[in-house]
Amino acid sequence: MKIPLFPLDVVLFPGAPLPLHIFEERYREMFRRCMAEQIDFGVVRAQEDGLAVVGCTASIGRVMHRYEDGRFDVMCQGERRFEIELLDDTHAYLQAEVDFLPDDGPEATRAEREQCAALHFEAIELARLELPMPHLDLDKPIAFSLAAALPADLDFKQQLLDMRSDASRTRKLQEFYEVLLPQLRTSSPIRKVQGNGRVM
Structure with missing residues (x-):
């Protein structure tokens, strides 16, 4: 399947909101087409050495504001x-x-999700970060929802997006928190955390 691409310095996860300011003419054209044909576009991380191989499609919700010069x-x-x-x-x-990538590995158990969510909220509280609290259904995969709210580096987020198993993503997130939390418990508040658990 062929889709329009929007390279950005972000990693988009399924279900995550993505507010955009569209100002370049080529992307105005792309969005006009997507809205007219009611099709999604692909968001892929733009890196120094090129584009990431795995990305996420985005659906267009509503136009929040239109400017007189054509931006929106x-x-x-x-x-x-x-x-x-x-x-x-x-x-x-x-x-x-593109080829779409459904998960082909096992899902995390509810107990694993509960543990991962608990570690996430403890990390956010200790770091004193004012972040929107994701709505979680622990009977369904939560790794993408947690990762979308996490101010971690993009390399780590890209690794999570690339994974083909909810169980693997949940375990990787849990390992991330387990490395990070001992540092948070003994350090000052942080603003951003690295995917390897180092404090910036």
């Missing part, structure tokens, strides 16, 4: 993970042939 603010939401197979630069904006 729009609220989007992450939907489905994909893997880029082939890039197409024949348009003003980038497109790609």
